[in-house]
Amino acid sequence: MNKMLQCLPFNWIQEIVNIAAEWIVVVDRDGKVLYMNESYCKFVDRDPDEVIGMDVQDVIENSRMHFVAKTGQAEVAEIHPIKNTEMVANRYPLFIDNELVGAVGTVMFRNAQDWLEYSKKVEPLIEELNYYKKRFEKELVSKYSFSQLIGSTPSFHAAKQLAEKVSASSSAILLFGESGTGKELFAHAIHDASPRRLFPFVRVNCASIPEHLLESELFGYDEGAFTGAKRGGKKGKFEIANRGTIFLDEIGDMSLNMQSKLLRVLQEKEIERVGGNSPISIDVRVIAATHRNLEDMVVLKEFRQDLYYRLNVIKVDIPPLRERIQDIPLIANALLKKLERKFHRHGIQISNEVFQILKSHHWPGNVRELENVIERCVNVLTGNVITPEQLPLYLYENPSNKILLNHDPSHYIKSDLKLTKSLKELIEETERNAVIQALVEANGNKIEAAKLLDISKSTFYEKIKYYNIHRNEIDEFIKN
Numbered sequence: 001m002n003k004m005l006q007c008l009p010f011n012w013i014q015e016i017v018n019i020a021a022e023w024i025v026v027v028d029r030d031g032k033v034l035y036m037n038e039s040y041c042k043f044v045d046r047d048p049d050e051v052i053g054m055d056v057q058d059v060i061e062n063s064r065m066h067f068v069a070k071t072g073q074a075e076v077a078e079i080h081p082i083k084n085t086e087m088v089a090n091r092y093p094l095f096i097d098n099e100l101v102g103a104v105g106t107v108m109f110r111n112a113q114d115w116l117e118y119s120k121k122v123e124p125l126i127e128e129l130n131y132y133k134k135r136f137e138k139e140l141v142s143k144y145s146f147s148q149l150i151g152s153t154p155s156f157h158a159a160k161q162l163a164e165k166v167s168a169s170s171s172a173i174l175l176f177g178e179s180g181t182g183k184e185l186f187a188h189a190i191h192d193a194s195p196r197r198l199f200p201f202v203r204v205n206c207a208s209i210p211e212h213l214l215e216s217e218l219f220g221y222d223e224g225a226f227t228g229a230k231r232g233g234k235k236g237k238f239e240i241a242n243r244g245t246i247f248l249d250e251i252g253d254m255s256l257n258m259q260s261k262l263l264r265v266l267q268e269k270e271i272e273r274v275g276g277n278s279p280i281s282i283d284v285r286v287i288a289a290t291h292r293n294l295e296d297m298v299v300l301k302e303f304r305q306d307l308y309y310r311l312n313v314i315k316v317d318i319p320p321l322r323e324r325i326q327d328i329p330l331i332a333n334a335l336l337k338k339l340e341r342k343f344h345r346h347g348i349q350i351s352n353e354v355f356q357i358l359k360s361h362h363w364p365g366n367v368r369e370l371e372n373v374i375e376r377c378v379n380v381l382t383g384n385v386i387t388p389e390q391l392p393l394y395l396y397e398n399p400s401n402k403i404l405l406n407h408d409p410s411h412y413i414k415s416d417l418k419l420t421k422s423l424k425e426l427i428e429e430t431e432r433n434a435v436i437q438a439l440v441e442a443n444g445n446k447i448e449a450a451k452l453l454d455i456s457k458s459t460f461y462e463k464i465k466y467y468n469i470h471r472n473e474i475d476e477f478i479k480n
């Protein structure tokens with residue numbers, strides 16, 4: 001026996017037991033009462049001396065102490081109906097020198113009132129917990145599944161099928177597509193279809209977080225890491241996403257310095273908080289997305305080749321909307337349904353004329369742009385059918401749309417359009433000319449030319465490569 005306990009007078013020990021467990025009963029292996037404190041005896045209207053040696057079931061109504069003394073299995077926080085009330089009881093097997101000798105029972109709450117008092121204190125904590133749970137569910141779970149990815153064009157269908165197929169694995173995925181093509185939607189759907197779906201989905205927009213904050217945002221920091229660091233430190237997105245998925249959006253905008261740090265994390269599968277000195281193991285699936293041509297960026301030394309290979313294990317190419325014109329009615333109707341719910345409307349239809357206009361636009365903003373157009377239409381619509389009048393002017397007044405609307409041949413003749421070319425060809429021709437003109441104006445200086453067109457250096461290089469524009473072609477123009 002503990003020496004310290006031996007020093008205590010017996011009546012002290014008795015009182016301490018009474019305080020520690022307001023009501024307590026001890027039985028032997030046969031369920032006979034060995035000890036029951038005064039207050040418990042009082043509650044069951046028995047004399048303490050009288051109960052010793054009695055079967056516990058004869059002393060305490062609905063007792064299960066004799067079971068616990070036999071099975072050795074504890075029963076914790078069990079509701080115990082007694083004397084027209086319900087108390088909450090704990091029953092523990094009593095092992096002495098590894099041998100089951102009986103059981104000890106205590107009462108946590110003696111009646112509903114006790115429980116009520118306690119729950120009053122617990123209630124705000126539960127409420128707070130629910131609040132965080134809801135926030136967690138809202139922010140850290142996938143919001144879309146594959147069934148919400150609309151489109152049946154072969155190229156889109158192939159992208160969707162590939163993404164669905166690789167959902168179950170833990171390999172890195174690179175989503176490539178123009179802005180608004182649905183890269184984030186794909187990332188959500190992949191997480192939702194993966195075994196990680198019960199764990200967090202964490203999105204990080206690498207382009208929107210300032211370079212000096214990105215490291216602590218991704219990997220967290222320890223207390224005192226820098227001035228203004230929170231007490232106790234802060235978890236980074238990788239730690240939050242543990243066992244789940246991290247979606248690194250706009251990965252092409254990450255600085256080379258951060259790319260090295262990210263590569264290390266992907267290789268080592270552990271992170272180190274800023275200001276911390278012990279690595280933390282993490283199990284996170286990475287989905288990265290970009291609208292930029294990473295292969296070209298690698299050539300230009302703007303993106304690390306080793307990181308590119310790490311992220312590019314599975315590449316999913318999401319086609320732009322202009323390359324899947326056949327999907328427009330399907331997507332437009334699905335978006336319309338979504339917006340009807342948002343604006344509490346129903347029965348809205350899109351006229352055929354509008355579908356024609358939508359199909360003829362080149363959609364630089366892709367599905368996001370289409371969503372905005374439909375939302376505008378729903379907002380300004382008074383009846384139930386969307387007609388060209390509700391479309392934004394830039395679509396309505398687009399010369400190519402006017403041709404579709406206005407079948408007067410004189411209008412066609414007045415317009416500059418040559419219908420021998422497709423819309424895509426016309427756009428590309430204009431874009432190529434703009435790149436050449438910018439280069440001529442900037443005297444061949446590519447950085448200056450990119451500035452003139454208000455696009456990034458790497459996008460400008462992509463265009464030069466895409467349109468096969470050669471230095472001597474520009475020199476010719478400059479000379480003239």
Ligand SMILES: Nc1ncnc2c1ncn2[C@@H]1O[C@H](COP(=O)(O)OP(=O)(O)OP(=O)(O)O)[C@@H](O)[C@H]1O
Nearest residue numbers: 148149150151178179180181182183184185367368
């Ligand atoms: N196939 C689709 N079916 C239905 N809705 C879509 C589809 N693709 C995109 N959307 C919708 O278009 C909008 C833009 O999609 P999302 O944000 O996923 O694009 P993104 O490629 O990630 O864009 P960014 O690169 O600008 O971040 C979202 O509101 C999304 O719901």
